[in-house]
Amino acid sequence: MPSWRLVLCPDELLEQLTRETNPNRLPNRLVADTLEVSRDLHKEKSCQTASIATAEASAQVRKHADAQVQTEAPVPVTVLPLSQHDTSRLTAFLRRVEAMVIRELNKNWQSHAFDGFEVNWMEPQQTVSCLHTLGYPPAQGQGLHVTSVSWNATGSVLACAYGRLDDGDWSTLKSFVCAWNLDRRGLNPQQPSAVVEVPSAVMCLAFHPTQPSHVAGGLYSGEVVVWDMSRSEDPLLWRTGLTDDTHTDPVCQVIWLPEPRHSHRFRLLSAAADGKVLLWQGAGTGQLQLAEGFALLVQQLPRSTKLKKPSRGETEVGVTAVAFSSFDSSLFILGTEGGFPLKCSLAAEEVALTRMPSSVPLRAPAQFTFSPHGGPVYSVSYSPFHRNLFLSAGTDGHIHLYSVLQAQPLTSLQLSHKYLFAVRWSPVRPLVFAAASGEGDVQLFDLQKSSQKPTVSIVQTQDGSPVYCLEFNSQQTQLLAAGDANGTVKVWQLSTAFTEQGPRETEDLDQLAAEVAT
Amino acid sequence: AEVEETLKRIQSHKGVIGTMVVNAEGIPIRTTLDNSTTVQYAGLLHQLTVKAKSTVRDIDPQNDLTFLRIRSKKHEIMVAPGNLAFNFICKASLYLTA
Numbered sequence: 001m002p003s004w005r006l007v008l009c010p011d012e013l014l015e016q017l018t019r020e021t022n023p024n025r026l027p028n029r030l031v032a033d034t035l036e037v038s039r040d041l042h043k044e045k046s047c048q049t050a051s052i053a054t055a056e057a058s059a060q061v062r063k064h065a066d067a068q069v070q071t072e073a074p075v076p077v078t079v080l081p082l083s084q085h086d087t088s089r090l091t092a093f094l095r096r097v098e099a100m101v102i103r104e105l106n107k108n109w110q111s112h113a114f115d116g117f118e119v120n121w122m123e124p125q126q127t128v129s130c131l132h133t134l135g136y137p138p139a140q141g142q143g144l145h146v147t148s149v150s151w152n153a154t155g156s157v158l159a160c161a162y163g164r165l166d167d168g169d170w171s172t173l174k175s176f177v178c179a180w181n182l183d184r185r186g187l188n189p190q191q192p193s194a195v196v197e198v199p200s201a202v203m204c205l206a207f208h209p210t211q212p213s214h215v216a217g218g219l220y221s222g223e224v225v226v227w228d229m230s231r232s233e234d235p236l237l238w239r240t241g242l243t244d245d246t247h248t249d250p251v252c253q254v255i256w257l258p259e260p261r262h263s264h265r266f267r268l269l270s271a272a273a274d275g276k277v278l279l280w281q282g283a284g285t286g287q288l289q290l291a292e293g294f295a296l297l298v299q300q301l302p303r304s305t306k307l308k309k310p311s312r313g314e315t316e317v318g319v320t321a322v323a324f325s326s327f328d329s330s331l332f333i334l335g336t337e338g339g340f341p342l343k344c345s346l347a348a349e350e351v352a353l354t355r356m357p358s359s360v361p362l363r364a365p366a367q368f369t370f371s372p373h374g375g376p377v378y379s380v381s382y383s384p385f386h387r388n389l390f391l392s393a394g395t396d397g398h399i400h401l402y403s404v405l406q407a408q409p410l411t412s413l414q415l416s417h418k419y420l421f422a423v424r425w426s427p428v429r430p431l432v433f434a435a436a437s438g439e440g441d442v443q444l445f446d447l448q449k450s451s452q453k454p455t456v457s458i459v460q461t462q463d464g465s466p467v468y469c470l471e472f473n474s475q476q477t478q479l480l481a482a483g484d485a486n487g488t489v490k491v492w493q494l495s496t497a498f499t500e501q502g503p504r505e506t507e508d509l510d511q512l513a514a515e516v517a518t
Numbered sequence: 519a520e521v522e523e524t525l526k527r528i529q530s531h532k533g534v535i536g537t538m539v540v541n542a543e544g545i546p547i548r549t550t551l552d553n554s555t556t557v558q559y560a561g562l563l564h565q566l567t568v569k570a571k572s573t574v575r576d577i578d579p580q581n582d583l584t585f586l587r588i589r590s591k592k593h594e595i596m597v598a599p600g601n602l603a604f605n606f607i608c609k610a611s612l613y614l615t616a
Contacts, residue, residue, distance in 0.1 A: 090521055090548075091521055094524045095520075097598045098524050098527070100585065101596065101598055101606065101608055104587070105528075105608075
């Protein structure tokens, strides 16, 4: 039996060897015949790590002490009553001080020392710049538009809803809700930190006012759903399902409202084009139940302005936008498809004459009708600084500034030749608002500087496709998010001029409301 | 009585929003503002007044703080420090609206 020896040898030698021994077969590493290689081609090497020095040491605490800490509820400090002795001292003190204080107060009114003196403690930003451009490629690939954006309670997470605003398929259109955490390092603009797939197009979004991860959305199918974005598997928290109570038309807006008695719990208000405004409450099993409901019918609208005569039969008034007053929590403004804003109240008692089935009796909330736009109103926004002013934007390209007290608008501004899709007051400057237009730009208006043309016009889309939604960030007030028809959301950083309140703005806003109303 | 009259005179001066008198520990004794605002102002301004007083004294021991004014975008706060017992705080608006 021949003995085998495995030899490691360089390739050239191997080829030569195999060619010599088996010329017709392919060379292979294991040579079948015994071969002896005359030259010794292997070398030996070895290595060893240097020895590592080790040592042992131990430590022990010599003495220790225990301490405990507990906080006590702070005792509310109240104003002290005075004793007799102190009153005389107080009188003497005041007598001494009064003259000086009056003199200083008088000097204040006559002083010109601080005229035109403005302080800038931080680096002022001169221009508006785009901070982030966010998009979700699978949604953009399907040609979905961004229908709504929302900032969360802490101002660090931005969520956007994808859907289509021009048409919508009932069965085949799946859409997404994407959220980006803008404060996280390593933010990838194309990769949202949370994505929820939704079987129907999402038309509107609203983050919960106190829970940073809960977001409510209104779907094209009329359902209202609440998701928890911090759960990656099964984010669905609450849903209305498709019952008799749900909307029969796409939901245009959802808003979280505090409950009247427990202000830390919230209810969800949804409004849709079928004329219903519904208030939902979360019930135990993940089901949203109808708590209160309102229905708008043309016959029940207050006749404060002349409207077109309704056709025969009851006609619902399609609702396209909702805005709540920050001063009076039961007062809200509805924007309608007919172009006229309506003043409504949650406390309205009149029963709606509708034949729509509902588990809760529907009421007619409208109290006042304002004079209409030339087309449907797509967005209303209530001023956070003045209790009577609100803005409405419609498809006629105009923005109307209304006072709740009168039907005619105070001023009307033409911003665009195409539709206007969204208008929002700034949360920090009483005279500033932003509008999203169908021409692809976001226009920022400062009523203090000019009441006719926009102060800044930011071009969002290069191809002129419309911008559908915008939201100010109320925690980081220099950020403005806007979503457009290309499926991108851009976060703009506003210049300091738009974020710092000047000295007299609230008074100027009051003056504007008063002088234009007369 | 005289205390109230004096305070009322100052309070009715043009542009004054509120006045309060604070004792040496920073506890308000008389005030025309609501309770929570009073407590907040008293606590914050007392510390600032003590610091201002000690600053002036440190620079020149013969000197003493006579008046402290804090001017902000919206208001001006004026503090008249007394002897050890009382301090007088007055908040005035910077603009007169018709």
